[in-house]
Each structure stands twice: as structure tokens, then as C-alpha cells.
Amino acid sequence: NAGVTQTPKFQVLKTGQSMTLQCAQDMNHNSMYWYRQDPGMGLRLIYYSASEGTTDKGEVPNGYNVSRLNKREFSLRLESAAPSQTSVYFCAIEPGPTNNEQFFGPGTRLTVL
């Protein structure tokens, strides 16, 4: 998975609980992304970070917060989990503005009961 690690791999939460999904890269790339993948809907962008210290909303940001404190790590936080947030979450990195490609982590499968 091209130097992108995600933790945890699996998580079960109860409605209202909070948690943070972690993503780390060892490729020194500026751009990092968080997606969710649901059956029949492909991947939808939650948040992205073009560089350390900057973050921007994607297509489906509601209910999530992110943090990019350093170049290597990009975390996704659910403050009060809802069943609608049951999904598989992928972190991705992009080499740079002239590289039209992304490399994905192995994913975190989250179930909210």
C-alpha cells in the first residue's frame, strides 16, 4: 500500500462514542486525503490536506474533523458517531500537483451500532 498505514483496521462503536482514525505515510508527500467507501457509491472525499497545517472540506465532511499536525500524519475524528458513519475509511496520499494519481492505505472498517 505504497507506504501508507492506517490504524485501527477494524472498530466497532456505539452511537455517540468518539474515536480517531490514524493515517501515516513514509513517502514525504504533501497531499493527504480521507475517503469513505460505501456499497454502490464508490469513494467519497471527506477531507483533504494539501500541506502540513492546512485542511479543506471534501464532498461529505459533516460529522468529521481532521488534523494535519505534521507532514507525516493525517487523522480523522468522529466526535459523536452515528450509524450512518458505518463505512470503510481510506486514507490516500498524492505525490504532487503534477502526478495525477493516489496511493491508498489498507482501510479501516468501522461499524457504528
Added chain:
Amino acid sequence: TQLLEQSPQFLSIQEGENLTVYCNSSSVFSSLQWYRQEPGEGPVLLVTVVTGGEVKKLKRLTFQFGDARKDSSLHITAAQPGDTGLYLCAGLDNYGQNFVFGPGTRLSVLP
């Protein structure tokens, strides 16, 4: 909002058959990528096409970008069980910032 559609949604074929899957949009994309995803793993990039009309080959896989850069196709020759997976297309939006993903074609190649 730029959207990508993929067809068919599901495809089940016998080993050795040929197949084509499609990725279509009403919008123009500056580039388009094809990924393959296996169960429990993240998508893995297969190819990027940038120029309208471009054709790229990767062993038994042939990728084509439409002349108007609104659509793309993936053709697999003599499919093998190892080709089984979810094939996703993704386009880089006109601002060159974000990727838009199609819903995918789930391919099953039976031995």
C-alpha cells in the same frame, strides 16, 4: 458537481473471455485513472490517461481515454481469475484539486 458512472455494475465471466467496462461522464476531466481493489484492501492504481484519445496497454489490459476526455474504457483480453476485483475509475476535477470516483464495476472471473 462532476460525476462518473460505470457500467456494468457487475460482471461475471469465464476464464479466457474478453470484456470491456466503461466509465462515463457529462463533464470533462483533465485526467482519468483506473484502479483495482481487492476485498479488504485499498485501491491500487493501474493507469493514468491524460490526453484525449490516448490508449495505454498494461499486459492484457487496454485503457482508452475518449477524445473529448469525458469517458474511458478498460478492455481485458483473455481474462484470468486473478483479474477478479472491483475496478474503479477516477477523474481529476477541472480545478486539478480533487479526484471524483465512479461507483465501480465488480468483476468475477470464474476458472
